[in-house]
C-alpha cells in the first residue's frame with residue numbers, strides 16, 4: 001500500500017522566484033524507510049513542509065495515508081508525526097512538560113498520555129532528566145527530545161527532517177538505531193539528510209534531490225547500478241589550491257567519467273582505480289603537487305551523486 | 316478542542332512563571348508602584364481634607380444685574396472658587412450667564428445658564444452639583460420674591476413699575492440673606508467603615524487613582540505581551556510545530572490569545588484584590604460593573620497585542636514595542652496623572668485609546684460608584700476596540716514565514 005503519493009509537487013516562495021521544489025513525484029510504501037538525500041538548499045525541508053500541510057504547494061498535490069494535503073489537512077495531520085529540522089521545544093519547561101503539552105495538542109490525555117510520556121522518555125534515554133528544564137540539556141539531548149515529541153500518538157508515518165545535524169556521534173548513533181527499531185515495529189519513515197552514509201545505512205529506497213528536482217530514485221542497489229562498475233578515487237593534496245588544476249590535467253585519462261575538486265580534495269569517477277592511479281600520480285608530480293592521502297571506494301551514493309550532477313554532495 | 320485550549324492556557328502560565336522573577340513584574344512591582352504613586356498623587360488632589368478642595372469655576376456673564384451678582388455670590392458660598400472672565404478657558408470648568416438673566420428671572424421667565432464641564436475629570440460631577448445647588452437656591456429665592464411682589468401688587472401696596480421693582484429686590488435680598496443660615500440642616504453620618512460618597516469625596520483619592528492607573532499600566536504589559544509570545548513561537552520554531560498538530564489554525568491562535576487574556580485577567584484580579592485589601596480601594600458599588608470594564612479592557616488590549624505581533628519581526632523589537640506602548644498608552648490614557656491637568660489636544664488624542672476609556676470607566680467606578688448601566692458605553696467602546704484590533708490582526712497574520 002502507498003502511504004505517501006506525491007504528484008508533481010511544485011513550490012515557489014515568491015511569484016517570480018525559482019522553484020524551490022520543481023515537479024517532484026514519488027511514493028512511500030507502507031512499512032519502508034524512504035530517504036531524501038540532497039545538499040543544503042535542495043528542497044528537502046520544503047517537501048516535508050508541503051507533505052505535513054504547513055505549506056500549500058504552488059502546483060501538484062500529494063496524498064498522505066489516503067488524505068489529500070490540500071483539502072484534508074486535518075486528517076493528514078492526524079496521520080503523521082513531524083520532527084522539524086530546527087529544534088521546536090520550550091526551553092524553560094522540563095522534558096516531561098514539553099511531552100505532555102505536545103501530546104495534549106495531538107488530543108491525547110489522561111493515563112494513556114502519562115504512560116506514553118514515560119515510554120518515550122525511556123526510549124530516548126531521558127528518564128533521569130525528565131523533570132529538568134530543557135535549557136540545561138546538551139544539544140544531543142535536545143535533539144532526542146525533539147524526536148520523541150514527533151513520535152507521540154504513534155502515527156503510522158514519521159517525517160524526520162535532518163534529525164542528526166550538529167550532534168555528538170553517540171546521539172547520532174542513538175537516533176539512527178532508534179529509527180531502524182521504530183521502522184521494524186511497522187512505522188513508515190520519511191527521512192531527509194545530506195549525509196549519504198545515513199541514507200545508505202537506513203533506507204529501503206532513496207530519492208536524490210538537487211536544486212528542487214528529484215534527479216533519481218530507487219533502492220541502493222538500483223542507484224549504484226546507475227554508476228555501473230565505476231569506482232571512486234579520492235585524493236587529498238597538501239596544496240588546497242591545486243585541486244582544480246589537477247582535475248583539469250587528468251581530463252584525458254582513459255576510463256575517467258567525472259572529476260571534481262573541493263579545495264585540496266579531488267574526486268574521480270573511474271572504471272578501475274588501479275589503472276587510473278599511476279597516471280593521476282604522474283600528472284600530480286608534473287604539476288608539483290604532493291599527495292597526502294589516497295582513497296579508493298566502491299560505488300556508493302556519493303559516486304552516484306557525482307555521476308548525476310558532476311558535483312560532490314558536500315559542495 | 317477544549318483539551319487543546321486548556322493545554323495552551325496551562326502551557327502559557329507555566330512558561331510565564333517558569334522563572335520566579337516574573338512574579339515581581341506580575342504582582343509586586345505594580346503594588347509597590349501603587350503605594351508610591353498613591354502617596355504622590357495624594358498631595359496633588361488634596362485627598363486628606365476634602366474641605367480644602369475648591370474647584371475653579373470661570374464665569375462669563377452677559378448680565379450685570381442684581382440677580383446675576385446674587386448668583387455669583389451663591390456660587391462662591393457652595394465651595395467653588397469663582398473667577399469672572401470675559402472668555403472661558405477651554406480646559407477648565409466654565410459657566411455662561413446669558414444677557415437678560417436678571418430681568419427674565421424677575422419677570423418669572425425661565426432662564427438657562429450653560430455649564431461647560433469636563434467629562435473626563437473626576438471633579439466634574441461635584442462642580443455640576445454645586446452649580447445646580449446655587450441655581451436651585453437662587454431660583455427658590457426668585458420664586459419667593461416673585462410671589463411676594465405679586466401679592467403686594469394685589470394688595471395695592473405697590474403700584475408703579477418702579478415701586479414694584481424696588482419691592483422685588485428688597486424681598487429678594489432679604490430672602491437671600493436669610494437663606495444663608497438655613498433654619499433646618501441635615502447632618503449626615505456614616506458608619507465608620509463606610510466612606511461617604513458626598514460631594515468633595517467624589518474625586519477619586521490619590522491611592523484610588525494610583526491603583527487604577529497602575530493596574531492599567533501593568534496589565535497592559537501582560538496583555539500586549541500577546542505580541543511577544545506570538546513572535547517568540549514563530550522564532551523558536553514551535554509555531555510550525557503547532558501548525559502541524561491536528562488542532563487547527565483557528566484553535567491555535569484562539570488558544571494563544573485566550574491564554575494571554577487569562578493571564579491578564581488573573582493579574583487584574585490580584586491587583587483589584589490587592590488594591591482593596593492593602594490600600595482600601597473600593598472598586599465601585601457593583602462588582603459586575605468592575606468585572607465588565609476589566610474584561611472589556613483586557614479584550615481590547617490583547618487584540619492590540621495580536622495586531623502588534625503582525626508588525627514586529629524580532630523578540631527585541633517585540634519586547635521594546637510592548638513596554639513602550641504600554642507606557643505610552645498608560646501616560647496618554649490618564650493612568651499616571653489625571654487628564655484634567657493636560658491640554659485639550661492631548662485629551663482629544665487620548666480619547667481614541669483603549670487605556671483612556673478604561674481609566675475613565677475605572678474613575679467612574681471609584682469616584683461615583685458607577686453602575687453597570689453607567690459603564691456600558693465605555694465597555695461598548697472597549698469591546699469595539701477589541702473586535703477591530705483582532706479582526707485586523709487576524710487579517711494581517713502570517714501563518715508561516
Ligand SMILES: Nc1ncnc2c1ncn2[C@@H]1O[C@H](COP(=O)(O)OP(=O)(O)O)[C@@H](O)[C@H]1O
Nearest residue numbers: 013020038039040041042043044045046047716
Ligand atoms: N521561507 C522561504 N522563503 C524563500 N525561500 C526559501 C524559504 N525557505 C526555503 N527557501 C529556499 O528554497 C530552497 C529549498 O530550501 P529547503 O527546502 O530549506 O532546502 P533543504 O531543506 O534541502 O536544505 C532554497 O533555495 C532556499 O533558499
Ligand SMILES: [Mg+2]
Nearest residue numbers: 044045085162
Ligand atoms: Mg532543510
